[in-house]
Amino acid sequence: MIRSPFERLSPIPFDEGLEIVQRFLRMRLLAFSLVTTGAIASCQQQPNQTSNTTARASHLEDCRTIQHELGETEVCGQPERIVVLGPYVLEYLLALDIQPIGYADHVAFYQEDYTDPSQQIPYLGDRITPPLANVGTASSPSLEAILKLQPDLIVGINDHNTNQYKILSEIAPTVLLDYFDPAASLRAIAQAANQPEQVEQLIDQRQQQLALAQEDFAPLVATHPKVLLLSSSELQDVHLESPAGYCSSRLEKLGFQQVFPPGVDADSIASVHISLETLPQLNDADSIILFGTNFTELQQFTDSDNFEDHQLSGLKQAWEENAIAQSLDASKAGRVYFIPAYLCRGLPGAIGTKLYLEELKEQLLPAN
Secondary structure, three states: OOOOOOOOOOOOOHHHHHHHHHHHHHHHHHHHHHHHHHHHHHHHHOOOOHHHHHHHHHHHHOEEEEEEOOEEEEEEOOOOOEEEEOHHHHHHHHHOOOOOOEEEEOOOOOOOOEOOHHHOOOOOHHHOOOOEEEEEEOOOEOHHHHHHHOOOEEEEEHHHHOOOHHHHHHHOOEEEEOOOOHHHHHHHHHHHOOOOOOHHHHHHHHHHHHHHHHHHHHHHHHHOOEEEEEEEOOOOOEEEOOOOOHHHHHHHHHOOEEOOOOOOOOOOOOOEEEOHHHHHHHOOOOEEEEEEOOOOOOOOOOOHHHHHHHHHHHHHHHHHHOHHHHHOHHHHOOOEEEEEHHHHHHOOOHHHHHHHHHHHHHHHHHHO
16 A cells, blocks of 8 residues: 655554543533633623524534545534644645644654744745644644644644544544545645635646646657656665655656666555665666655754755765766766655645746756
8 A cells, every 4th residue: 555655653642642632622611611601691681692693503504524535524614723734735725825823744843833934844834924833743743732722624634644533533623635636635625624716726737737847848758768766865775766656656747757676566566675786777767866855853944955955965975975876877977866855745736746847847957
């Protein structure tokens, strides 16, 4: 089974998380009872409450059932306090011009709340209106932090948040998206957020971006169609990119052909570890793209260049110093490229597609 390409972190134990949620909900119920008692007394003194009653009834009637990866979730009214778990979820929300109140990244780049998102959240931060609460990591969110926000909608993905779904649903209506189906995910989150108007336009926009890029890359594809796609941090643990992943699939849509070792079934692999000694068997690749995955000791970053350099600098140096890597025809021809894995893996929608295609054009087309 294809898994999410980001490193999984251990989720909070179910029993412990459920106890935290139930304790908080009991406190909220007590507070609600006190408020309700006061409200009843107030209503007895002010009998003319027709407009408020009508408004509440209208809100309850404005409910819709969201079909998602773990079943159905009912969402009522217009969610205004949305917590998102993962950059791909954040991307969809921002594409719909919706601002969340809480966010969990894949890696704990930043420990505090996001008071300056443009300098604290990769690629998407300049689209966010601060402040934004930090609720931990996407695969292991902080239940306490989410509870404090009192959200009216939580959105994650099935691969990371399935074990937490019941707990999260106790806090607020929760929708889990399919990481590998951006169109369905965008439709689901737009329906949950009660803003479906822009959905088809955004889906078409992503397809148009790929179609236009096909034309730009056509001359390069005609002369150098075969590409070897590898991912690693500092060349210590090298993997073939899954053909189903966003880094690979977008290149395939541009017309490139992914190279695989002899005997590897390209249709069934998720991520295959290979040794450097096997690279000469892949020497028929016209080009090589290495996706940097070094996220260690990166607690925060000052700008996008710093964030990308951290992922790539060690990998570039290791490749340049490795005799086997330098013996390959693609290395000798100067057709080896380095791209942050976070860019293409983390942002599958229209925003990420645009950024990824721009990165590919900047690196690959001048060399052609």
